[in-house]
Amino acid sequence: MLLSVTDFIGRFHPVVVHLPIGILLLAALFQLLSRRFSTVAPAIPLTLLFGALGAVLSCITGYMLSLSGDYDTILAGRHQWLGIATAVLAFVFYGIVRYKATIPKLADSMALASIGLITLTGHLGGSLTHGEDYLTVSLSSENTKAGLPPIPNIQEAVLYTDVVQPILKNRCYSCHGPSKQKGKLRLDEHQYILTGGEDGSAIKAGAADESELIKRLLLPLTNDEHMPPKEKPQLTENEVAVLKWWVDTGAEVSKKVKDLKQTESIKPVLAALESGESKETPKISDIPEAEVAPADENAIQAIRKAGIIVLPVSQDKAYLSASFVTAGAGADTLIKLLEPIRKQLIWLRLDDAKISDKTLGLVAGFPNLTRLYLTNTAISDAGLAQLSPLKQLQVLNLVNTKVTEQGLLALKGLQSLRSIYLFQTAVDKSKWASLQTAFPKTVLDSGGYQVPTFETDTVEVKLQ
Amino acid sequence: MTRQELHAQRLLKEAEDRVLFNQTRRHFLKESAMGLGALAFGSLFGCKTEKTKQLSAAIDPANPLLPKSPPFPGKAKSVIFLHMAGAPSQFETFDFKPELSKLDGQDCPPSFLEGKQFAFITGVPKMLGPQAKFAQYGQSGAWVSESLPHLSTVVDEISFLKAVTTDQFNHAPAQLLLHTGSARLGRPSIGSWATYGLGTENQNLPGFVVLTSGGSFPDAGKSVWGSGFLPSVYQGVQCRSEGDPVLFINDPEGMSRDLRKASIDAINDANRQEYETYRDPEILSRISQYEMAYRMQITAPEVMNINDEPQYIHDMYGTKPGKESFANNVLLARKLVEKGVRFVQLFDWGWDAHGNAASNALNVGMLNKYRSVDKPVTALLLDLKQRGLLDETLVVWAGEFGRTPMMENRNGVQNPYKGRDHHTEAFTIWMAGGGIKRGVTYGETDEIGYTAVSGKVDAFDIQATILNQLGFNHEEFTFPFQGRPFRLTDVAGKVIHDIIA
Numbered sequence: 001m002l003l004s005v006t007d008f009i010g011r012f013h014p015v016v017v018h019l020p021i022g023i024l025l026l027a028a029l030f031q032l033l034s035r036r037f038s039t040v041a042p043a044i045p046l047t048l049l050f051g052a053l054g055a056v057l058s059c060i061t062g063y064m065l066s067l068s069g070d071y072d073t074i075l076a077g078r079h080q081w082l083g084i085a086t087a088v089l090a091f092v093f094y095g096i097v098r099y100k101a102t103i104p105k106l107a108d109s110m111a112l113a114s115i116g117l118i119t120l121t122g123h124l125g126g127s128l129t130h131g132e133d134y135l136t137v138s139l140s141s142e143n144t145k146a147g148l149p150p151i152p153n154i155q156e157a158v159l160y161t162d163v164v165q166p167i168l169k170n171r172c173y174s175c176h177g178p179s180k181q182k183g184k185l186r187l188d189e190h191q192y193i194l195t196g197g198e199d200g201s202a203i204k205a206g207a208a209d210e211s212e213l214i215k216r217l218l219l220p221l222t223n224d225e226h227m228p229p230k231e232k233p234q235l236t237e238n239e240v241a242v243l244k245w246w247v248d249t250g251a252e253v254s255k256k257v258k259d260l261k262q263t264e265s266i267k268p269v270l271a272a273l274e275s276g277e278s279k280e281t282p283k284i285s286d287i288p289e290a291e292v293a294p295a296d297e298n299a300i301q302a303i304r305k306a307g308i309i310v311l312p313v314s315q316d317k318a319y320l321s322a323s324f325v326t327a328g329a330g331a332d333t334l335i336k337l338l339e340p341i342r343k344q345l346i347w348l349r350l351d352d353a354k355i356s357d358k359t360l361g362l363v364a365g366f367p368n369l370t371r372l373y374l375t376n377t378a379i380s381d382a383g384l385a386q387l388s389p390l391k392q393l394q395v396l397n398l399v400n401t402k403v404t405e406q407g408l409l410a411l412k413g414l415q416s417l418r419s420i421y422l423f424q425t426a427v428d429k430s431k432w433a434s435l436q437t438a439f440p441k442t443v444l445d446s447g448g449y450q451v452p453t454f455e456t457d458t459v460e461v462k463l464q
Numbered sequence: 465m466t467r468q469e470l471h472a473q474r475l476l477k478e479a480e481d482r483v484l485f486n487q488t489r490r491h492f493l494k495e496s497a498m499g500l501g502a503l504a505f506g507s508l509f510g511c512k513t514e515k516t517k518q519l520s521a522a523i524d525p526a527n528p529l530l531p532k533s534p535p536f537p538g539k540a541k542s543v544i545f546l547h548m549a550g551a552p553s554q555f556e557t558f559d560f561k562p563e564l565s566k567l568d569g570q571d572c573p574p575s576f577l578e579g580k581q582f583a584f585i586t587g588v589p590k591m592l593g594p595q596a597k598f599a600q601y602g603q604s605g606a607w608v609s610e611s612l613p614h615l616s617t618v619v620d621e622i623s624f625l626k627a628v629t630t631d632q633f634n635h636a637p638a639q640l641l642l643h644t645g646s647a648r649l650g651r652p653s654i655g656s657w658a659t660y661g662l663g664t665e666n667q668n669l670p671g672f673v674v675l676t677s678g679g680s681f682p683d684a685g686k687s688v689w690g691s692g693f694l695p696s697v698y699q700g701v702q703c704r705s706e707g708d709p710v711l712f713i714n715d716p717e718g719m720s721r722d723l724r725k726a727s728i729d730a731i732n733d734a735n736r737q738e739y740e741t742y743r744d745p746e747i748l749s750r751i752s753q754y755e756m757a758y759r760m761q762i763t764a765p766e767v768m769n770i771n772d773e774p775q776y777i778h779d780m781y782g783t784k785p786g787k788e789s790f791a792n793n794v795l796l797a798r799k800l801v802e803k804g805v806r807f808v809q810l811f812d813w814g815w816d817a818h819g820n821a822a823s824n825a826l827n828v829g830m831l832n833k834y835r836s837v838d839k840p841v842t843a844l845l846l847d848l849k850q851r852g853l854l855d856e857t858l859v860v861w862a863g864e865f866g867r868t869p870m871m872e873n874r875n876g877v878q879n880p881y882k883g884r885d886h887h888t889e890a891f892t893i894w895m896a897g898g899g900i901k902r903g904v905t906y907g908e909t910d911e912i913g914y915t916a917v918s919g920k921v922d923a924f925d926i927q928a929t930i931l932n933q934l935g936f937n938h939e940e941f942t943f944p945f946q947g948r949p950f951r952l953t954d955v956a957g958k959v960i961h962d963i964i965a
Contacts, residue, residue, distance in 0.1 A: 220939070265962060285537075287537055309531050309665055311531055311532070311533045312533045313533065313537050314533050314534050314535060314536045314537040314538070314935055315533050315534065315535045315536070316535070316536065317537065323665055323804070325665055325666050325803065325804045326665075326666055326667055326668060351802075373852070375851070375852070395852070395855070397851075397852040399850070399851050399852060419852070419855075421850070421851065421852035423850040423851060445849065445850060445852070446850075447849075447850030447851070448850065449780075449846035449847070449849070449850055450776070450779075450780060451614050451779075451780045451781075451782075451839055451842050451843045451846065453779065453782065453839070454613060454614075456613070456835060457614075457782060457835055457838075457839055460832055461828055461829075461831040461832050461835075462828070463822045463825075463828050
């Protein structure tokens, strides 16, 4: 939709209004100081004239902006009349200074009056743009930007008033509330939500996928139609999920959470809202959160020349992965090349490489390793014991090696270990249970899975 | 010459002059000032999303298959896509619809037929109840039919998508849509996109390998693994599971390895000169293909050989070396992924359960099809798991569409065997490994499985999800072609976050 000309000019109001504010304040200041510093006195009339003209311009652009109808009429009305009053006062002030300079007391009180009017008008204008509680919100105790406070006993809560409304209040009211209705949309009352805005109803009860409100929330951030606008605080995934669920369950006003049909996907969301976690349980990542300095490019080139594949784990990370899949023989000496990238290296694939227990002594010097693949190598318990400094290690693949439960126990202190793959190792099957108690938080995969052969697997079905 | 004729002549000349006048350069510049200005304005200010990353710049023309990092850390390093070409029936595999059996043999209500298109059904077909018994398995309680007794033991590794839809009801376009994002020819397949974006870890093997079984190619032919407008080096390399994996991979008698090397070098030198003259990147593709073929001569026969696999592996997969079979291909897929191949695409032909012949009847031929995939696919998941590869290998099992809850009546006459027609409105696929949630069922169909009611996804969503697991935002992963950036998912696709761990 093309903006109309008045709309376009109106949008300059927030810029233009700062001219009279600044100029008139300056004029008032000059007036109040003029008895002490007489040199500024001659500048007062001209400054006032400019300020007054600026005020008129602001009034005109402001009126045009108000025609868009995005703003609360009462608040905008007050702002408008105060603005006009400011402009009129500025002209009267100018007249007094220009033609009745003999009455300094009167001019001084005009100066004070204009400061007061400008402050008041400006405050109302600010309330229109940023919401009425913009100034006071940082004073109030609850930090509304961070998300909702926990909702105790969420099953007993009324979905609309206790969950949905606080979310909307937090994220939407400042533009779609009592003081401002962007796109003619208000979200602060149930009937307003149903009435909707310029584009029709905001929600279709029972069909979140067809509801404009939900659609806008789900659009990618880069989309112009996405709400809230990308520079504003965004809803969390859980908040979006619960709004979606509210619409899907019929956008009820008074039903309690426990009375509504709860899908599998909404249950964890409700639980998270109850415990006050704005996000789901943190995902375990095999990439350290702390940033690392990029590795030396020359060192990386040297490693690549030797046939080792070294790559950042992703384009936006400096952490590296290395693979010896095409390195050929001599891996146990080539591994020394990795020394310059020891801090960045987090994933190391040595499967099928010709390495020995000695090599693992060098591997232990890569402190940030989270994944280590030693599949099909000649390593044994002696080598494994050297890996105990790898505190960050999460995944250890030992498939088809000679390691036993003894060697593994040396790694007992590695708290981050999530999985150890032990298929085709020399681990004693009878020690399995004790091994699992030694690694309570680790999945130990013994492998050796079998798929039995049923009679039906080999018989061909023929027509009877 | 009459005055009229003179007049006509003058008009003609004027018209000719006008044409000439329109064609001067000065005129062009004068008249198109606005247009050129708009073009300049557009390139200065518009036509760019917030962060347009030109991935195309990342291709090294001399070595297009060099491994590359994904834009964000992907959970999956490789993909094994098991395509059941012909489209298996969801009613006899995963989508349990007891209500449908109550309607068995009744006339199909007109509401299911009005305005609908079917490949073969005409007139009023009869409803057809599920032709298999179902039970719930695993901790997730997933429904699986008795036809898949092995797979039912590993459902807790799998995410089922039960409400997949498509808009193509014929095999070839539906297969193209699933693999290339367009029902028409000419787009790159998802494996090509993956190798274009990530290269391949093992330079001695192709990055994208295709294996077929079932005695026939998929209906869409080789286009389903074609590279479309991407450089042809990214197309799928079809390997054979019987005989030489690649035809003529062994040097002929009398050709030594050195001589082979010398001849390839000579060919490549000639090609390089050609490239200097014409700068056609396809020539570079050609050079790197020669080089890869030379390296593959050593690696491929070794990786593609399942004879040396231990007996317990053969027992597990049900493989028989030396025979072309789906089981053999599945085992090969595991071996290839283990060696760093990025994308392995399996096509198994023969799932088109119409019921117009015993071989494609639900209660005859299809039972054999289930048996041919049940054990190997189960073995694949377990074998990947015990090797620590399932975490980083995404396994996808899919057909190109679903089957109707009605029995097929070809040309209005009931088919001789139990069978179902092509159906676009609901079918089941599944994914496992590669950062996909374990033991999840997402999406629902209505009581008789005719149409998807919740958790609806389509081919684009599946593609977006696969790319996401590999570390790509499908909306930003593009290739410039014909003056605009193209992407696999075109203008659609949403990552299915509900099945991502």
